[in-house]
Amino acid sequence: MKKIGKKAFDPIDQEEKELMESMERHEWHPVKNIVQEKKKASIVHK
Numbered sequence: 001m002k003k004i005g006k007k008a009f010d011p012i013d014q015e016e017k018e019l020m021e022s023m024e025r026h027e028w029h030p031v032k033n034i035v036q037e038k039k040k041a042s043i044v045h046k
Contacts, residue, residue: 011017022028031037 011020
């Protein structure tokens with residue numbers, strides 16, 4: 001099996017770097033109603 005290099009996990013750009021750091025700081029939490037949250041997100045981005 002081919003080993004995945006450490007570089008494979010390097011962020012692509014600044015935004016992705018900030019998201020990865022946010023996840024490492026445990027700033028992300030599960031939502032209670034994923035269907036409702038998806039609907040809200042899709043309305044915001046239209």
